């Protein structure tokens with residue numbers, strides 16, 4: 001299908017909206033009625049047609065507006081995109097991966113024409129038609145990682161692999177769930193995960209790292225992570241927390257359905273061919289509570305998950321103060337009926353709300 | 356002086372050891388304030404004959420004691436900032452097998468460790484021992500300004516003036532802990548500062 005790109009904002013007047021199509025394909029992250037950290041990783045080899053898992057790099061109706069928001073964040077704070085000197089080759093690897101994937105997966109939107117080292121890249125939604133020399137930094141307006149991630153939804157961490165660890169040595173991070181690339185750059189897997197509660201003790205990071213170190217080229221993996229955001233604000237950075245934190249206090253029982261968003265990250269992992277680096281795209285999807293409630297199964301389940309989530313996780317994710325108001329709202333959509341297993345809405349088979 | 360036992364913390368937070376004299380042809384010891392006592396504790400005439408000491412007293416009265424050890428080279432600097440170009444120069448000359456000893460405040464050790472790593476000294480050749488003040492070097496995540504010697508939580512950023520809480524999340528690259536606005540969700544509600552480990 002051809003995508004109608006929205007003209008919308010993720011700040012100030014927050015005109016961001018999800019179409020019915022976007023709601024239906026929203027990556028609801030809970031496969032059962034409770035949630036706890038786990039090494040929830042699977043192969044990233046496509047998924048049901050139309051789902052966010054189908055393509056290597058999902059492009060949706062928010063693409064053009066998200067890229068505009070990214071450009072604004074970078075204009076305010078260029079430190080959101082950084083690459084240590086030894087990571088330039090990995091940047092070219094990433095550029096190649098994205099250009100090849102997008103031109104193959106969305107031929108009507110993106111074209112890549114390669115003639116030896118002379119490459120022509122056409123990005124129709126953003127109106128870009130550039131010719132450059134592959135692996136020659138001077139032929140692009142930005143470094144290769146910055147160039148391509150200014151044109152790709154989601155944040156990107158590029159990890160150098162050495163000493164049996166991963167090192168966050170480059171990244172483009174403007175839609176993050178409250179962590180700072182500028183602070184974390186140069187850290188290893190255990191260090192940048194240090195603030196996460198409970199998971200270290202459960203051995204989750206040790207097992208996850210082992211899995212990641214063994215990811216092979218051509219065999220990408222994926223997982224989901226989630227948090228909560230008031231207003232469809234992409235840039236929930238610590239850098240700007242003194243500006244956006246106050247928005248968390250603007251929830252009321254009247255506006256919570258529209259203002260409170262479930263924020264889901266589709267995280268994927270690709271091995272890069274020349275540098276042997278690992279790239280970690282973190283694609284953020286937002287959906288308001290009221291839109292989620294249009295799927296009876298998701299309404300029932302979200303209430304149960306939020307209600308039973310350990311306090312440590314609700315605190316870490318930053319919504320412990322708003323949890324009672326969330327539960328007042330969500331409980332209206334939980335009639336106590338059982339839910340089917342798995343993340344899909346199962347609209348045809350799940351009973352409507354009996355309440 | 357007794358040593359402070361840091362409480363267990365998260366994985367980005369550095370842990371420090373206890374200096375021990377190691378075999379080696381050359382030794383570089385960098386210390387501030389009470390760190391001098393750790394050097395005095397391991398000094399032997401033999402070791403000192405091969406040791407370059409860089410010491411920043413910061414008001415402590417150990418410079419003469421260190422000088423009396425008769426190290427091969429001794430430098431007393433008025434501040435870390437004033438000494439850092441000399442530290443870089445010395446590390447540049449480092450030969451294989453140089454042993455590096457860092458002792459004193461976390462800010463001193465963190466910054467000097469960065470210099471040593473950038474000079475290519477393997478981390479296995481760098482020892483640390485915390486002595487003296489438990490104050491932290493803090494980076495304001497909002498304005499990026501660094502405030503040295505922060506003793507209380509919360510504290511006021513010396514650059515942008517925001518009231519920040521003191522996190523345990525630590526960046527080796529910045530040699531600093533992270534400070535984050537404490538009253539973002541309730542402007543003006545800033546608790547009275549107390550000692551970081553109180």
Ligand code: HEM
Pocket residue numbers: 037038039040157159166168177178179180184192193194195196199204205208209212223225226227280313316317
């Ligand atoms: C190599 C790729 C990865 C990168 C770059 C990455 C990065 C991050 C970062 C920056 C944070 C925020 C930490 C903070 O509070 O400052 C985080 C959180 C987290 N990460 Fe990762 N991560 C990666 C892979 C994984 C994997 C494979 C797992 C699998 C278990 C995982 C599990 C988690 C969990 C559970 C959290 C807490 C999230 C929450 O509760 O919202 N991460 N990660």
